[in-house]
Amino acid sequence: xxxxxxxxxxxxxxxxxxxxxxxxxxxxxxxxxxxxxxxxxxxxxxxxxxxxxxxxxxxxxxxxxxxxxxxxxxxxxxxxxxxxxxxxxxxxxxxxxxxxxxxxxxxxxxxxxxxxxxxxxxxxxxxxxxxxxxxxxxxxxxxxxxxxxxxxxxxxxxxxxxxxxxxxxxxxxxxxxx
Numbered sequence: 192x193x194x195x196x197x198x199x200x201x202x203x204x205x206x207x208x209x210x211x212x213x214x215x216x217x218x219x220x221x222x223x224x225x226x227x228x229x230x231x232x233x234x235x236x237x238x239x240x241x242x243x244x245x246x247x248x249x250x251x252x253x254x255x256x257x258x259x260x261x262x263x264x265x266x267x268x269x270x271x272x273x274x275x276x277x278x279x280x281x282x283x284x285x286x287x288x289x290x291x292x293x294x295x296x297x298x299x300x301x302x303x304x305x306x307x308x309x310x311x312x313x314x315x316x317x318x319x320x321x322x323x324x325x326x327x328x329x330x331x332x333x334x335x336x337x338x339x340x341x342x343x344x345x346x347x348x349x350x351x352x353x354x355x356x357x358x359x360x361x362x363x364x365x366x367x368x369x
Contacts, residue, residue, distance in 0.1 A: 231337075231345050232326045236291070239302055239315040244289060246323075250343035253287045254367040256360075259318075259328045259335040261293050262301045266352040267334040271309045273357045277364065278313045284368050285341065288313035291323050293333055336360065340367050 235245040249255045258274055260267035271290070278288040290311065292302045296319045306315050318324055321331070328335045338347040338360075347363045349356060 231339060231343065234323045234326060236316040236318055236323060239292070239299065239306060239317060244314055244316055246289070246339075247343070249287055249339075251341060253285045254341055254364060255339040256286070256288045256364065257291055257323070257327055257337040257339065258288055259291045259293055259324065259331075259333055259337075261333045262298065262305045263294070264333045268305065268309065270334050270352040270357070271305075271311055275309070275311050275313060277357075277361060281364060281368060286364060286368060290315040291318050292316065293318055293321070293324055293328075293331060295319060338363055338367060 231246075233245065233247040235243050237243050246255065246257075256274070256278075258270070260271065262268075274288055274290070278286065290306075290313055292298070292315060294302055294317075298319070299317060302315065302317065316323070324331050327337050332350045334350075334352045336347075336349045337345060340346045346367055347360075349360065
């Protein structure tokens with residue numbers, strides 16, 4: 192039986208995603224979702240290191256990557272060092288990664304242990320009540336990323352993580368920073 196490249200890509204992403212939901216063909220093909228015409232909804236979540244973070248504080252100045260991840264998700268944990276390197280290399284140009292932990296209530300110690308083990312330097316937000324998930328990742332997929340431009344518009348969405356995912360994300364981030 193012959194399969195198309197898109198079907199093979201969908202199967203590959205479905206294998207590496209840590210969610211029961213299958214990826215959409217647009218995101219599985221490694222491409223971006225369609226850009227939104229309106230600003231995305233705002234949210235405020237507690238930060239792992241204390242305080243809180245409001246998404247809208249970045250509108251008008253930063254390109255933001257929302258990275259939905261979980262401590263039980265191996266592809267998420269494999270992606271974190273790559274995301275941290277991307278963040279460190281571009282943060283002076285106005286790039287921010289907000290790691291949104293979708294682990295449940297009472298998981299702060301586990302989240303802290305993984306973040307420390309991986310040496311992640313970008314802010315980690317705790318979405319223990321699924322507020323940001325409901326707005327940006329309603330299927331609760333992990334890993335799942337949403338790239339938001341300086342103007343607050345959603346530029347790209349990706350589900351899953353493969354070796355080629357990082358290169359595509361890097362290209363999208365660089366284009367948004369121009």
